[in-house]
Amino acid sequence: MHYITDPVVVRYSETDQMQFVHHSNYLKYFEMARLDWLSSLSISYAEMEKAGILMPVVSAALYFKKPLFFGDHFKVGVQLKKTPMATLEFDYQIVNQYNEEICTGSTVLAFLLSKTNRPTRCPKILLEKLPKIDI
Amino acid sequence: MHYITDPVVVRYSETDQMQFVHHSNYLKYFEMARLDWLSSLSISYAEMEKAGILMPVVSAALYFKKPLFFGDHFKVGVQLKKTPMATLEFDYQIVNQYNEEICTGSTVLAFLLSKTNRPTRCPKILLEKLPKIDI
Amino acid sequence: MHYITDPVVVRYSETDQMQFVHHSNYLKYFEMARLDWLSSLSISYAEMEKAGILMPVVSAALYFKKPLFFGDHFKVGVQLKKTPMATLEFDYQIVNQYNEEICTGSTVLAFLLSKTNRPTRCPKILLEKLPKIDI
Amino acid sequence: MHYITDPVVVRYSETDQMQFVHHSNYLKYFEMARLDWLSSLSISYAEMEKAGILMPVVSAALYFKKPLFFGDHFKVGVQLKKTPMATLEFDYQIVNQYNEEICTGSTVLAFLLSKTNRPTRCPKILLEKLPKIDI
Numbered sequence: 001m002h003y004i005t006d007p008v009v010v011r012y013s014e015t016d017q018m019q020f021v022h023h024s025n026y027l028k029y030f031e032m033a034r035l036d037w038l039s040s041l042s043i044s045y046a047e048m049e050k051a052g053i054l055m056p057v058v059s060a061a062l063y064f065k066k067p068l069f070f071g072d073h074f075k076v077g078v079q080l081k082k083t084p085m086a087t088l089e090f091d092y093q094i095v096n097q098y099n100e101e102i103c104t105g106s107t108v109l110a111f112l113l114s115k116t117n118r119p120t121r122c123p124k125i126l127l128e129k130l131p132k133i134d135i
Numbered sequence: 136m137h138y139i140t141d142p143v144v145v146r147y148s149e150t151d152q153m154q155f156v157h158h159s160n161y162l163k164y165f166e167m168a169r170l171d172w173l174s175s176l177s178i179s180y181a182e183m184e185k186a187g188i189l190m191p192v193v194s195a196a197l198y199f200k201k202p203l204f205f206g207d208h209f210k211v212g213v214q215l216k217k218t219p220m221a222t223l224e225f226d227y228q229i230v231n232q233y234n235e236e237i238c239t240g241s242t243v244l245a246f247l248l249s250k251t252n253r254p255t256r257c258p259k260i261l262l263e264k265l266p267k268i269d270i
Numbered sequence: 271m272h273y274i275t276d277p278v279v280v281r282y283s284e285t286d287q288m289q290f291v292h293h294s295n296y297l298k299y300f301e302m303a304r305l306d307w308l309s310s311l312s313i314s315y316a317e318m319e320k321a322g323i324l325m326p327v328v329s330a331a332l333y334f335k336k337p338l339f340f341g342d343h344f345k346v347g348v349q350l351k352k353t354p355m356a357t358l359e360f361d362y363q364i365v366n367q368y369n370e371e372i373c374t375g376s377t378v379l380a381f382l383l384s385k386t387n388r389p390t391r392c393p394k395i396l397l398e399k400l401p402k403i404d405i
Numbered sequence: 406m407h408y409i410t411d412p413v414v415v416r417y418s419e420t421d422q423m424q425f426v427h428h429s430n431y432l433k434y435f436e437m438a439r440l441d442w443l444s445s446l447s448i449s450y451a452e453m454e455k456a457g458i459l460m461p462v463v464s465a466a467l468y469f470k471k472p473l474f475f476g477d478h479f480k481v482g483v484q485l486k487k488t489p490m491a492t493l494e495f496d497y498q499i500v501n502q503y504n505e506e507i508c509t510g511s512t513v514l515a516f517l518l519s520k521t522n523r524p525t526r527c528p529k530i531l532l533e534k535l536p537k538i539d540i
Contacts, residue, residue: 012440012450013159013433015152017205017319022148023327024301027294028418035417039476045417046476049287056337057293062330070152071444071451147305147315148298152454158462159432163283166429170282174341180282181341184422192428195467202461206309206316283429285422287475292418340422 001077001093002131003037010072020067026103027060030092033076034107041129053123054112055088062105066096073097083133084122086110136212136228137266138172145207155202161238162195165227168211169242176264188258189247190223197240201231208232218268219257221245271347271363272401273307280342290337296373297330300362303346304377311399323393324382325358332375336366343367353403354392356380406482406498407536408442415477425472431508432465435497438481439512446534458528459517460493467510471501478502488538489527491515 008029016022035045045055068074074096081089087108094103111120143164151157170180180190203209209231216224222243229238246255278299286292305315315325338344344366351359357378364373381390413434421427440450450460473479479501486494492513499508516525 009437009441011433011437013151013157013436016148017150017152017154018324018326019152023330024148024294024297027297028416031294031418032414032416036414044476046474054288056288056334058334060293060330060332060334064326064328064330067326069451071449144302144306146298146302148301153459153461155461158465159429159436162429162432163281166283167279167281171279179341181339189423191423191425191469191472193469195428195465195469197465199461199463199465204316206314283421283427286418287420287422287424289422294418 001079003033003040003078005033005036005076005078007073007075007097008032010068010070010074012070015070018067020069023062023064026062026064026094026105027057027107029074029076029094029103030060030078030090030105030107031057033078033092034090037078038126043126043129048123048126049114051123052114053120054114055109056112058087058108058110060105060107062103064103065101068094068096068102074102080130080133081106084127084130086119086121088122136214138168138175138213140168140171140211140213142208142210142232143167145203145205145209147205150205155204158197158199161197161199161229161240162192162242164209164211164229165195165213165225165240165242166192168213168227169225172213173261178261178264183258183261184249186258187249188255189249190244191247193222193243193245195240195242197238199238200236203229203231203237209237215265215268216241219262219265221254221256223257271349273303273310273348275303275306275346275348277343277345277367278302280338280340280344282340285340290339293332293334296332296334296364296375297327297377299344299346299364300330300348300360300375300377301327303348303362304360307348308396313396313399318393318396319384321393322384323390324384325379326382328357328378328380330375330377332373334373335371338364338366338372344372350400350403351376354397354400356389356391358392406484408438408445408483410438410441410481410483412478412480412502413437415473415475415479417475420475425474428467428469431467431469431499431510432462432512434479434481434499435465435483435495435510435512436462438483438497439495442483443531448531448534453528453531454519456528457519458525459519460514461517463492463513463515465510465512467508469508470506473499473501473507479507485535485538486511489532489535491524491526493527
């Protein structure tokens with residue numbers, strides 16, 4: 001993994017009556033991890049938005065292996081899949097405090113000019129700071 | 136009540152492991168009801184935002200009487216407390232399908248110019264369409 | 271599609287600062303639609319849970335085509351992919367009020383005995399009420 | 406304040422289209438802080454639930470002073486208002502990274518026996534570990 005978050009504690013409000021974390025929260029955990037990572041590379045997503053570039057999620061896949069319970073603490077690993085072009089592709093792995101695999105997944109993000117709502121290429125400032133992916 | 140919503144079904148994702156609706160959702164239900172009401176008065180909150188006026192919540196109070204369960208359907212009543220000036224004050228009452236009182240509450244909203252982030256008075260278009268409150 | 275929900279209005283709280291619905295909400299919309307559908311077939315998921323059978327989501331895929339905005343109203347179509355065995359597989363399609371395709375996706379659900387937390391087969395009562403899928 | 410959390414980073418998914426944190430999230434932040442605090446006193450809320458005691462919120466009040474933005478990091482202070490009897494009363498204060506007051510509030514929690522759904526007194530184990538409040 002290119003980046004692993006600090007431990008995050010499961011919030012009570014993230015559980016549902018099945019007694020564990022509602023599956024929709026994993027998309028929020030993935031997002032938190034990739035923005036954390038960008039931030040650790042001195043890439044401010046907030047700044048990018050102000051500069052007129054949005055990065056909406058265009059597709060996502062999730063595989064739920066084991067539940068997360070209230071009070072558990074988990075880490076999210078993020079991996080850039082390939083050098084970004086028109087899209088940015090990430091893989092994720094969530095593990096709990098016992099190092100058990102909880103969830104894996106992937107997302108594809110696009111670059112959008114907020115003024116015109118049109119797709120654009122990966123901005124240079126982002127490209128320069130992201131790790132190079134050899135294939 | 137000035138307005139009562141159509142029945143709304145409790146979503147599974149709105150429950151927590153206590154087996155009923157998480158209390159934070161009631162603020163979302165209140166919001167849904169007051170925006171529904173404005174919409175029924177031909178006041179588009181989306182249009183107001185585009186015209187540069189935001190209506191953030193500045194305070195809220197909630198009283199939880201009985202739980203709402205997954206599958207329950209509830210209605211939200213909304214009442215304007217007084218003629219809006221610098222703020223807009225609402226009372227709410229949520230009842231379930233058995234007409235049991237689930238939750239009551241109130242919110243105070245301000246008017247904010249989105250460009251300057253400064254408070255402003257209640258816009259005329261809103262004032263004209265809202266019911267008159269006699270005291 | 272085997273089932274299409276009534277129109278659902280996008281809630282303000284479902285948007286994020288990108289000005290449209292946060293992508294994690296689509297998993298909640300999918301869930302709402304499949305439980306609606308079960309309910310329309312006189313299958314109470316709440317009753318199944320009380321009888322000790324949970325149906326956690328084990329995988330999900332989502333494809334975001336166009337954004338949903340606050341105030342939009344959308345319908346969710348649900349389709350059972352094949353006769354349920356150890357898992358239950360659904361396809362989804364969300365369209366907005368202009369009949370534009372917003373999001374498609376799929377989920378796989380397992381059957382779990384809540385007492386033992388072990389997988390089980392699709393319960394007969396469910397199997398009998400679900401539509402037969404010819405392949 | 407009896408307890409102050411570590412800094413928490415605002416998640417992107419917690420914003421709405423008003424460009425700052427949706428007000429319903431503050432109830433989740435309050436909850437996170439009080440459960441953190443209990444945990445720091447070696448009181449496991451998860452254990453209490455397993456022992457059959459639920460602590461639902463029966464009322465809440467919130468005062469929003471300034472917005473929280475994506476990327477901000479905030480701390481939540483929690484204060485027990487008085488020695489718990491039939492209810493547990495907390496005050497809260499949220500401050501951002503500039504030490505600006507963002508939100509204050511309070512919640513009242515009840516003790517409920519999960520088997521009978523009936524109110525009960527504050528359990529001894531909790532009473533012994535909570536700080537004494539002199540009036």
